[in-house]
Amino acid sequence: MTSPTKAEGSGPSAALEPELASKAEPAEVEKLEGRSPGQLMWHRFKRDRTGMISAAVVIFFFAVAALAPVISSLYGKNPYTLYAQEPEYPFLLDDFAMPTGSLGGMSGDFWFGVEPKLGRDVFTMLLYGMRTSLYMAVLVTLFSVLTGVVLGMISGYFGGKVDYWLGRVTDFFLAFPQQLFFIAFMPVVTAMFVSPKDETPTYLRAVAIILVMWFLGWMGMARLVRSSVLSLREREFVEAAKVSGASPARIVRKEILPNIVTPILVQGTYMLPSSILSIAFLSYVGVGFTEPTPDWGRMFAIGAGIYEQDPAFMFFPGIALVIFVLAFNLLGDSVRDAFDPKTGR
Amino acid sequence: MLQFLIRRLSGAVVIMFLIGAFTFFLFYSIPQDFAQLACGKNCSPENIAVIRENLGLDKPITTQFWEFMMGIVSGRDFPQGHCAAPCLGVSFDSGDFVWDSIMDRFPLTLSLTVGGLVIFLLFGLGTGLLAAWKRGTAVDKIVSGASMVLSSFQIYFLGPIVLGLLVYQTGWFENPKYVPFTDNPGSWFVGMLIPWAVMATIFTAQYTRMARSTMIEQLQEEHVRTARAKGMRQRYVFFRYAWRGSLIPIVTIIGMDLSALLSGAVVTEFTFDLAGIGRLAVEGSLTKDLPLTMGVMLFGAFFILILNIVVDLAYAYIDPRVRLA
Numbered sequence: 001m002t003s004p005t006k007a008e009g010s011g012p013s014a015a016l017e018p019e020l021a022s023k024a025e026p027a028e029v030e031k032l033e034g035r036s037p038g039q040l041m042w043h044r045f046k047r048d049r050t051g052m053i054s055a056a057v058v059i060f061f062f063a064v065a066a067l068a069p070v071i072s073s074l075y076g077k078n079p080y081t082l083y084a085q086e087p088e089y090p091f092l093l094d095d096f097a098m099p100t101g102s103l104g105g106m107s108g109d110f111w112f113g114v115e116p117k118l119g120r121d122v123f124t125m126l127l128y129g130m131r132t133s134l135y136m137a138v139l140v141t142l143f144s145v146l147t148g149v150v151l152g153m154i155s156g157y158f159g160g161k162v163d164y165w166l167g168r169v170t171d172f173f174l175a176f177p178q179q180l181f182f183i184a185f186m187p188v189v190t191a192m193f194v195s196p197k198d199e200t201p202t203y204l205r206a207v208a209i210i211l212v213m214w215f216l217g218w219m220g221m222a223r224l225v226r227s228s229v230l231s232l233r234e235r236e237f238v239e240a241a242k243v244s245g246a247s248p249a250r251i252v253r254k255e256i257l258p259n260i261v262t263p264i265l266v267q268g269t270y271m272l273p274s275s276i277l278s279i280a281f282l283s284y285v286g287v288g289f290t291e292p293t294p295d296w297g298r299m300f301a302i303g304a305g306i307y308e309q310d311p312a313f314m315f316f317p318g319i320a321l322v323i324f325v326l327a328f329n330l331l332g333d334s335v336r337d338a339f340d341p342k343t344g345r
Numbered sequence: 346m347l348q349f350l351i352r353r354l355s356g357a358v359v360i361m362f363l364i365g366a367f368t369f370f371l372f373y374s375i376p377q378d379f380a381q382l383a384c385g386k387n388c389s390p391e392n393i394a395v396i397r398e399n400l401g402l403d404k405p406i407t408t409q410f411w412e413f414m415m416g417i418v419s420g421r422d423f424p425q426g427h428c429a430a431p432c433l434g435v436s437f438d439s440g441d442f443v444w445d446s447i448m449d450r451f452p453l454t455l456s457l458t459v460g461g462l463v464i465f466l467l468f469g470l471g472t473g474l475l476a477a478w479k480r481g482t483a484v485d486k487i488v489s490g491a492s493m494v495l496s497s498f499q500i501y502f503l504g505p506i507v508l509g510l511l512v513y514q515t516g517w518f519e520n521p522k523y524v525p526f527t528d529n530p531g532s533w534f535v536g537m538l539i540p541w542a543v544m545a546t547i548f549t550a551q552y553t554r555m556a557r558s559t560m561i562e563q564l565q566e567e568h569v570r571t572a573r574a575k576g577m578r579q580r581y582v583f584f585r586y587a588w589r590g591s592l593i594p595i596v597t598i599i600g601m602d603l604s605a606l607l608s609g610a611v612v613t614e615f616t617f618d619l620a621g622i623g624r625l626a627v628e629g630s631l632t633k634d635l636p637l638t639m640g641v642m643l644f645g646a647f648f649i650l651i652l653n654i655v656v657d658l659a660y661a662y663i664d665p666r667v668r669l670a
Contacts, residue, residue, distance in 0.1 A: 172367075175360050177645035179608035183626045184638040188372055191633070277499060281608075284501050285615050285627050300501045304616065307505040308513050318502035326497035 051334025128294035148221025156229025433640035443640035454621035473556025496550035504616035
């Protein structure tokens, strides 16, 4: 990796700070020597209390989502069983099919209460719903980031006609009304895989959601990468690499890419929560995941329907979503600040 | 100026055509029998044949595309009757003209979008300026903190909370409903107040943060510092120098957010059970009514393009470099 501030041969200085080198982020700094930008960033990030806390919260959410089956088996319930019909819980719902007891039926057995009408357990519904949303959002973000980076690189590096036409394509996709597009194309994309007469399996729904969102997800990243590459392309170290006979592929990979990891990472951090919100939106309006797949967004649809009678149902899914998005936004800001301390908040 | 407008409008026409073509071919070229889709789960072969003929699905795709595009420009004839100029076809499900259904629902979405936009621009930019003016004080910290938290809320979570507080608990307001502006401006305003407030809250929070950081950036510019050093009054420098400069990035971001604004209106419709074009799109999507969904999407794209041109005009007004280029 070559960066404008550091030549490749500055090896031995790593020995001066062994503990820093060992803690460095492995993702973007392999074989690091000296105080790389990555190490500096990590150093600054560690001192940012807000950043550390929000990072912890984000990690907590991902851990909970990944461990959802373990947690719910310890907890002893699942998001599918209609507990109101189980003989062990005779008085779970009252005559109006609303949870008995205060606060939406919260109790030692049902920590976050019980779903009205069906009597499912809210805690495990939320756990599995978060799991679905987070997995989907990670995939969507990953695909969009990769597409955006590749197209932006091509556009920025080759310039000229290629750049012009890719720019027009990007503008074209930006002109689509996003949410309406998602709503409109969900049935089309689903119909590509499965005849409308048949029931759509859940995994195909997931694939359709990912495809539809990927399709309109990459433009921001492509623009960002393009402009960063444009400004780097004319720098001396890239010219030096060109003169010494490096192939375009090598220049892009080894000279340019390491220098634009920062904006990509920051933009990616902002993209993930917005993907989660888009997925939640789809389920909320009823074109995303359907029953009985547990889903974060659909819990809001259920909650909105019975809000007047049982406002407590929506409390935990809502608060969890707010905390998650807040933590992610703060994390994005902190990552940006850590990479680039000049931009104050 | 006129030239600028013409250039933008012709660009918009090209984009609309491309979006139309793209949507059309993606919709109609998937290996599906649309007559079957239109017909639903149980239907007889005769029904399918009738639908196919009525919708012109027996013709080749390019012919269908040509007819669809010509329909938008000059209208089309269907067994139901003549479909006037901006004709977006006939709904599979209800047999109504898509354009009429959209026009029926659109005033609501327009009210939400424009009302929301006005409110969040006023409040968002206002509080942002205040926070930048009082930078580092308690006011700034409260405003920044509150906007950070509020911008992480969602319309579909905040909406029910506000409804619960203002409608179910206290009874201060009635459940939001849409009364056409032309019928009764007063009840139109009262009915839309809660949806506007909820929708605007989230956007306001984002714009507060943005206005604040742009202003702070501008205040550190050299020409602003020079103006201060010359002894100009703080207030004059703030509004005439820094504010003027930060309008440009702010308007840029408004332009990029127009699509998000329409999305926000769609979510708001669902949250408050109002029937706008978002709900129309979902109805179309769930019944696999492709002409309807496609029409709504094209219309949405058109709406955003128009708003974009308005924003561009504002841009040209603010920034002489754009106007003269």
